[in-house]
Amino acid sequence: MRQTYYHIRLAFVALIGLAGAAAAAQTTPSPQPMPQQAAPAPGQQPPALAPGQTPPPLEVDVTGGISAPMPIAIPAMPTPTIVSTAAGMSDQVGRELSNIITNDLKNSGLFHPLGANMLRPVAFPEVTAPAFDYWGGTGAQALVQGFIRANGDGTLTVGCYLYDVAARTELTRQGFVVPPSDWRRAAHKCADMVYTRLTGEGPYFDSRVVYVSETGPKAHRIKRLAIMDQDGFNGRFLTNGQTIVLTPELSPDQRSIVYMSYLNDRPSLYVYDIGSGRQRLLVPNTALTFAPSFSPDGRWILFSMASNGNTDIYRVPAHGGTPQRLTNSPGIDTGGSFSPDGSKIAFESDRSGSQQIYVMNADGSGQQRISFSAGRYATPEWSPRGDLIAFTKIGGGFHVGVMSPGGGGERMLTDGWQDESPTWAPNGRVLMYFRTSEGKSGASDLWSVDLTGVNQRRIPTPLDGSDPDWGPIRP
Amino acid sequence: MAKTTATLLFATALVALAGCAHKRPPVLPPSPGEQPMPPQGPVGDQIMPGSAADFQRSVTSDTIHFALDQYDIDPTARAILDSQAQWLMRYPNVRVTIEGHCDERGTREYNLALGDRRANSTKNYLAARGVNPARVSTISYGKERPIALGSDEASWAQNRRAVTIVIG
Numbered sequence: 001m002r003q004t005y006y007h008i009r010l011a012f013v014a015l016i017g018l019a020g021a022a023a024a025a026q027t028t029p030s031p032q033p034m035p036q037q038a039a040p041a042p043g044q045q046p047p048a049l050a051p052g053q054t055p056p057p058l059e060v061d062v063t064g065g066i067s068a069p070m071p072i073a074i075p076a077m078p079t080p081t082i083v084s085t086a087a088g089m090s091d092q093v094g095r096e097l098s099n100i101i102t103n104d105l106k107n108s109g110l111f112h113p114l115g116a117n118m119l120r121p122v123a124f125p126e127v128t129a130p131a132f133d134y135w136g137g138t139g140a141q142a143l144v145q146g147f148i149r150a151n152g153d154g155t156l157t158v159g160c161y162l163y164d165v166a167a168r169t170e171l172t173r174q175g176f177v178v179p180p181s182d183w184r185r186a187a188h189k190c191a192d193m194v195y196t197r198l199t200g201e202g203p204y205f206d207s208r209v210v211y212v213s214e215t216g217p218k219a220h221r222i223k224r225l226a227i228m229d230q231d232g233f234n235g236r237f238l239t240n241g242q243t244i245v246l247t248p249e250l251s252p253d254q255r256s257i258v259y260m261s262y263l264n265d266r267p268s269l270y271v272y273d274i275g276s277g278r279q280r281l282l283v284p285n286t287a288l289t290f291a292p293s294f295s296p297d298g299r300w301i302l303f304s305m306a307s308n309g310n311t312d313i314y315r316v317p318a319h320g321g322t323p324q325r326l327t328n329s330p331g332i333d334t335g336g337s338f339s340p341d342g343s344k345i346a347f348e349s350d351r352s353g354s355q356q357i358y359v360m361n362a363d364g365s366g367q368q369r370i371s372f373s374a375g376r377y378a379t380p381e382w383s384p385r386g387d388l389i390a391f392t393k394i395g396g397g398f399h400v401g402v403m404s405p406g407g408g409g410e411r412m413l414t415d416g417w418q419d420e421s422p423t424w425a426p427n428g429r430v431l432m433y434f435r436t437s438e439g440k441s442g443a444s445d446l447w448s449v450d451l452t453g454v455n456q457r458r459i460p461t462p463l464d465g466s467d468p469d470w471g472p473i474r475p
Numbered sequence: 476m477a478k479t480t481a482t483l484l485f486a487t488a489l490v491a492l493a494g495c496a497h498k499r500p501p502v503l504p505p506s507p508g509e510q511p512m513p514p515q516g517p518v519g520d521q522i523m524p525g526s527a528a529d530f531q532r533s534v535t536s537d538t539i540h541f542a543l544d545q546y547d548i549d550p551t552a553r554a555i556l557d558s559q560a561q562w563l564m565r566y567p568n569v570r571v572t573i574e575g576h577c578d579e580r581g582t583r584e585y586n587l588a589l590g591d592r593r594a595n596s597t598k599n600y601l602a603a604r605g606v607n608p609a610r611v612s613t614i615s616y617g618k619e620r621p622i623a624l625g626s627d628e629a630s631w632a633q634n635r636r637a638v639t640i641v642i643g
Contacts, residue, residue, distance in 0.1 A: 309595030
């Protein structure tokens with residue numbers, strides 16, 4: 001089975017009215033993403049802000065948003081003509097697109113999408129001329145409209161428009177040309193546009209998660225390498241479960257996955273190429289290698305190697321080569337994670353007598369302990385924004401928390417019996433982790449929580465799940 | 476076709492070995508200078524000397540246990556490993572793998588390292604008792620393969636273990 005994930009790219013198109021969108025779709029299907037400033041439709045106010053202008057009033061307070069999520073209307077996206085596409089009937093796809101956007105925004109905790117009973121059908125010409133009188137009466141502050149059109153070449157064009165209901169203005173718009181297999185991504189891109197425009201935070205809905213799918217009895221869990229969209233859809237297994245697989249991580253270019261496998265009873269790290277399905281041993285060596293992590297530029301892989309009962313952190317060129325040893329304490333040094341600028345590495349070590357978090361320079365120099373409170377600290381993960389390090393804290397259970405890279409401002413975010421191994425969403429505002437249940441089932445599930453700690457949600461997976469790694473935003 | 480031939484040859488070999496085995500007294504130790512029998516599974520109700528089954532019935536236990544987050548060999552574990560070392564000295568061609576395991580109260584990656592520590596301290600003890608370390612391989616399972624399923628002290632104590640497996 002040939003995988004085609006990275007052959008498929010979204011083409012962004014400027015929406016110059018609806019007719020313009022169709023024209024753009026036919027002339028600019030490009031293999032490269034082309035983010036463009038949306039052009040205003042005739043007769044409408046340009047939404048773009050010049051520097052120094054007063055910002056628009058519509059804005060989500062990302063710290064208070066959880067207690068007062070913004071009411072937003074996301075009606076079904078109309079289609080100019082109902083036709084059959086490889087993704088389904090176009091009108092049905094239009095309804096599904098708005099459902100996906102609704103779920104994304106709702107799950108962020110910052111939005112309160114109107115229920116179906118408050119929504120009304122939107123006629124195709126109405127997409128760029130909203131019925132503000134009606135929407136104002138629903139209590140919605142923001143309105144997301146759009147359309148779906150099937151193109152002659154088999155692709156789909158999805159238009160996405162965001163309106164400020166009270167000000168009766170368009171805030172932003174984007175168009176996407178997608179192959180039918182990627183139709184859900186158009187909705188995630190639209191939700192990302194709305195989210196970033198209204199919160200000021202970075203996008204994260206159009207992203208994927210690699211994780212370990214689990215099933216079977218606690219004493220003999222069957223574990224498969226798996227990948228899915230951030231919302232749990234489009235999941236598929238990459239390994240068959242015959243060997244234990246652990247701790248996958250997606251490369252920054254999203255073309256490969258480094259993970260640990262017990263293949264041939266030699267627990268070692270492998271690099272799996274998503275496109276070809278081929279894999280190679282990362283470090284040809286008989287020693288135990290584990291705890292992999294890419295550098296932000298994708299050139300290096302950090303890992304731990306155990307030798308004669310001592311575990312240290314090494315780095316090796318991602319394409320293979322000679323490992324360089326970065327730590328040499330007699331204890332267990334593991335869980336390395338690069339800072340987003342690649343200059344530093346957070347890791348855990350029990351050199352003090354118990355697991356604690358340390359930070360060092362990327363060459364291994366300047367190792368400094370940053371966690372000092374009671375309890376043990378493990379699995380540090382540097383936020384993509386650079387401002388925080390997430391970790392697992394052990395002591396009366398496992399909990400996910402965050403602290404600053406200097407060690408201050410520790411906050412706990414979760415309260416499960418065993419919440420382990422946080423991974424950051426691409427925007428550094430949401431974390432995913434796995435929660436293991438107590439007792440004989442030992443089942444694990446994937447959960448997410450945002451930085452406020454109050455929006456804990458289980459991520460739907462077909463089987464159980466563990467060891468999530470949240471990949472970057474997709475191009 | 477080739478596969479069928481191989482299967483037939485293998486079956487013939489098994490018959491030959493089994494026939495050979497029946498002629499030997501079941502638990503006679505190898506005479507000086509004689510190579511010990513290659514390890515075999517039980518044949519009929521007999522246990523081949525030097526086999527995994529022979530190991531199981533000859534040693535005090537195939538498993539030793541550890542305290543929380545520890546990997547030192549305590550006196551109980553020492554007695555068990557002494558019996559394992561004695562057996563291994565009798566069959567110098569037998570190789571073993573030592574599995575290191577942990578309870579569920581450690582994080583996954585740390586437990587892989589801790590399981591490696593436990594397997595290695597077990598290996599080092601056997602080596603100190605005269606077993607050639609080249610015969611002993613180690614593998615850490617971290618917390619991936621518990622044998623007791625509860626989330627309680629008794630279960631955790633059972634799961635913090637190193638298991639010696641005869642591999643031939």
